Amino acid sequence: MANKSYEEAIVSLQSLLSEKGELGPVVAERIDEITAELQQSRKTFDPVQRIKCGWLYFKTEIYDKNPELFDKLKKGQEPKFLVFACSDSRVSPTTVLNFQPGEAFMARNIANMVPPYDKLRYSGVGAVIEYAVLYLKVENIVVIGHSACGGIEALMNLPKDGSESTEFIENWVKIGLPAKAKVLAEHPESTFEEQCKYCEKEAVNVSLANLLTYPFVRDGLVNKTLALKGGYYDFIKGEFQLWGLHFHLSSPCTL
Amino acid sequence: MRQKEREFVYWCVFFLYTGKKIINHPPPRSKMTLFSTSAREVTKMAEDSYEEAIAGLKKLLSEKNELEDAAAAKIRQLTAELQGVEGKKSDPDEKIRAGFAHFKAEKYEKNPDLYGQLAKGQSPKFLVFACSDSRVCPSHILNFQPGEAFVVRNIANMVPPYDQTKYSGVGAAVEYAVVHLKVENILVIGHSCCGGIKGLMSIPDDGSTNSDFIEEWVKICLTAKAKVKAECCNLDPAEQCTKLEKEAVNVSLGNLLTYPFVREAVVKKSIALKGGHYDFVNGSFELWNIDFKLNPSISL
Numbered sequence A: 001m002a003n004k005s006y007e008e009a010i011v012s013l014q015s016l017l018s019e020k021g022e023l024g025p026v027v028a029e030r031i032d033e034i035t036a037e038l039q040q041s042r043k044t045f046d047p048v049q050r051i052k053c054g055w056l057y058f059k060t061e062i063y064d065k066n067p068e069l070f071d072k073l074k075k076g077q078e079p080k081f082l083v084f085a086c087s088d089s090r091v092s093p094t095t096v097l098n099f100q101p102g103e104a105f106m107a108r109n110i111a112n113m114v115p116p117y118d119k120l121r122y123s124g125v126g127a128v129i130e131y132a133v134l135y136l137k138v139e140n141i142v143v144i145g146h147s148a149c150g151g152i153e154a155l156m157n158l159p160k161d162g163s164e165s166t167e168f169i170e171n172w173v174k175i176g177l178p179a180k181a182k183v184l185a186e187h188p189e190s191t192f193e194e195q196c197k198y199c200e201k202e203a204v205n206v207s208l209a210n211l212l213t214y215p216f217v218r219d220g221l222v223n224k225t226l227a228l229k230g231g232y233y234d235f236i237k238g239e240f241q242l243w244g245l246h247f248h249l250s251s252p253c254t255l
Numbered sequence B: 001m002r003q004k005e006r007e008f009v010y011w012c013v014f015f016l017y018t019g020k021k022i023i024n025h026p027p028p029r030s031k032m033t034l035f036s037t038s039a040r041e042v043t044k045m046a047e048d049s050y051e052e053a054i055a056g057l058k059k060l061l062s063e064k065n066e067l068e069d070a071a072a073a074k075i076r077q078l079t080a081e082l083q084g085v086e087g088k089k090s091d092p093d094e095k096i097r098a099g100f101a102h103f104k105a106e107k108y109e110k111n112p113d114l115y116g117q118l119a120k121g122q123s124p125k126f127l128v129f130a131c132s133d134s135r136v137c138p139s140h141i142l143n144f145q146p147g148e149a150f151v152v153r154n155i156a157n158m159v160p161p162y163d164q165t166k167y168s169g170v171g172a173a174v175e176y177a178v179v180h181l182k183v184e185n186i187l188v189i190g191h192s193c194c195g196g197i198k199g200l201m202s203i204p205d206d207g208s209t210n211s212d213f214i215e216e217w218v219k220i221c222l223t224a225k226a227k228v229k230a231e232c233c234n235l236d237p238a239e240q241c242t243k244l245e246k247e248a249v250n251v252s253l254g255n256l257l258t259y260p261f262v263r264e265a266v267v268k269k270s271i272a273l274k275g276g277h278y279d280f281v282n283g284s285f286e287l288w289n290i291d292f293k294l295n296p297s298i299s300l
Helices: A002-019 A021-043 A047-063 A067-075 A123-135 A150-157 A169-186 A192-211 A215-222 B003-024 B039-063 B065-108 B112-120 B168-180 B195-202 B214-231 B237-256 B260-267
Strands: A081-086 A104-109 A140-146 A227-234 A239-245 B126-131 B149-154 B185-191 B272-279 B284-290
Touching: A002 A021, A047 B272, A047 B284, A081 A123, A104 A123, A104 B168, A123 A140, A123 A215, A123 B149, A123 B168, A123 B195, A123 B214, A140 A192, A140 B065, A150 A169, A150 A192, A150 B168, A169 A192, A169 B168, A192 A227, A192 A239, A215 A227, A227 B065, A239 B065, B039 B065, B126 B168, B149 B168, B168 B185, B168 B260, B185 B237, B195 B214, B195 B237, B214 B237, B237 B272, B237 B284, B260 B272
Parallel strands: A081 A104, A081 A140, A140 A227, B126 B149, B126 B185, B185 B272
Antiparallel strands: A104 B149, A227 A239, B272 B284
16 A cells, blocks of 8 residues: 555656656755655654554563453552652662562652642642552552652752752752751762762651651551651662661650 | 469560560661671670560569569560561561562663663653553553653643642653653553542532542543543443543643643654553553644734
């Protein structure tokens, strides 16, 4: 079918040229351009093809080969984890921690931040935590930072006067300002790269603390139905660190 | 308390103090690396603590016999707590440890060229919006490898309109991906049985909500609901939800155009916007484009 339409097109073009010979040189030039464009397109990336291949791999190697798992998942999900990870293309927790479908409810954003409870400014993250903790009843919330994080670098690069040159990025990463303050106070002599690394880890602790501003998270911790963990994936060294946050409210006593 | 009960209490204290010492006093800086304190070190710490603890308790109970029953009750409670905590502690940590070990051995160490490259930077061709749902990770369903896709995941894979106050999180991700990483494609993927979409469908007509965040968030795609209700009122609720899952993707794609840097890139043809729907009930995936063009203006 394609060849037929190509031949028809050539016939039309030849017919035009036979009537208007003076167009010859212009047409020749345009044909050269088209040839070059077509050659180039063979090398360029085809996103549709990439998506199709990826889907077919999943469908044949995973979906079709695990009917029991996927039958179960059709009925519902019971993940034990809520994971916060950065949007960075190199740090998907599914890949790095080998989560299978159904195991981890995930939120991914710039610099894996958990902002404090705020119905106006941070409804997106609030919705994820609310759904995971109250409806799915996850047992663990894990916040995972990583090496060479562009968002943390932006945080560390924020000018002292707090002025911003981006429309959103700097405003968002300011959630991690307490981490930056701590790092600058404790490691004033370290290089910028070293300070960024400290901040990548400390920002996870800031996020863990912000989780405590959500009453349903606090309830889960007090009832011991929920655990909070911090993680750090260093893809330069190929290492993963994991730590826990312990939280306890003693019973009040009347004074 | 009789001698046998007293001995039982002392043994309980030994085991419990040992366990408590390990669990409540992790290595310094509240950080545990996955391959941490050796078993021998832990046992030595525990044995020293046991001597002190037993001596202290014995002394107290010998002076104040009336405390023995209370002590026994407290220790039984501590045993139960510790068993619960211990049972839960090892499972998720072990799952994470094993997961990373698998990745390290099967992927990281077997692809040094790729990971060496990624250590220097990323140049993903996709920005992907996917739902937080545990069943729909793009790394699985589209087999994205490290470095290929910058991913945002939230309830019902929503892209809200440009708003520096209400939606800075999504704005930051779109800005970073489009302006700094210069991704070539933005793909928004909806999916079957989406709880967020179901929540949107269930919001009463008067708009009242009873969640802290969820319903306010999913209202981003209220216009999709209006469209589906108007056009598909003859379909059953489940079919309406499927329609809404797809229509909400279109609302999100439209919202992407409210970001000037996205509009600019689309007009310049340096970025393409695509919608997708993953149906894990039937095992299928649909993909579509949204085309957008601004004609040159003419003076009237």
